[in-house]
Amino acid sequence: MILPIVAYGHPVLRKxxxxxxPDYPQLEQLLANMWETMYASNGVGLAAPQINRPIRLFVVDSEQIINSLEEDEKKDFPGDNGIKQAFINAxxxxxxxxxxxxxxxxxxxxxxxxxxYRPESVTLRYVDEKFQPQEKTFTGITARVIFHEYDHIDGKLFIDHLKPLKRRMIKGKLxxxxxxxxxxDYKMIFHK
Structure with a gap:
C-alpha cells in the first residue's frame, strides 16, 4: 500500500x-509499504518519520543511483555497487x-x-528484517543515502546542513x- 509522505513542517520530522x-505490530507489512511508497514517489530512500512513524527504521535503494551512472562516473565511487536494504534500530x-x-x-x-557535505563513509550498527545484529561500513553514494535517511530518524533534515545564507534563500519555499x-505526484500529509 502506498502511504502518504509527511511534508516539511510536520513535528514528526523533528522527533x-x-x-x-521484534514484536513491533505488522513490521513486515510496514516494510513492504515503505518500499512501495518509496518507489511510487521516485525516491532512493525512505525513513519511518516520513510516513508518520517515529521509529528507527529506514529503507535504502542506492543500486538505482549506481546503475544510472555512466561508466566514467562509477570510477568516482570504487567499491560502491549500491544496496537495497532495510535498516532497523540503526x-x-x-x-x-x-x-x-x-x-x-x-x-x-x-x-x-x-x-x-557529508563524510565519505559511515559504519552502522543495526538489525536486519530478521532482527539479526549487523555492523557494516558503507561508502560513496550508498553512505550518502544512509546519512540522509539516518538524519531523519534523529529528527534532522538535509537542510539543517546548509549554511545560514542558503537556508534564508529557501525559506519561502519551505x-x-x-x-x-x-x-x-504523490500524496502528502501537511501539519495543520
Missing part, C-alpha cells in the same frame, strides 16, 4: 525516533573520510535540492511546503 522490538558507530558535496533532495521537502502550497 528523535525510538528503537523497536546507530552510527563511526564516520570517516573527507566531506564531499552532493546535490540532495528529499521527498518531505519536494522541489528543493541543495549541495550537502514555508510554502509547510502550508501545503506545493504540487507533487
Amino acid at each position: 528523535m525516533c525510538e528503537d523497536i522490538t 546507530h552510527i558507530v563511526s564516520t570517516a573520510g573527507e566531506e564531499w558535496a552532493y546535490n540532495e533532495g528529499c521527498l518531505s521537502i519536494p522541489k528543493v535540492r541543495e549541495d550537502v 514555508e510554502d511546503i509547510s502550508k501545503g502550497k506545493i504540487n507533487v
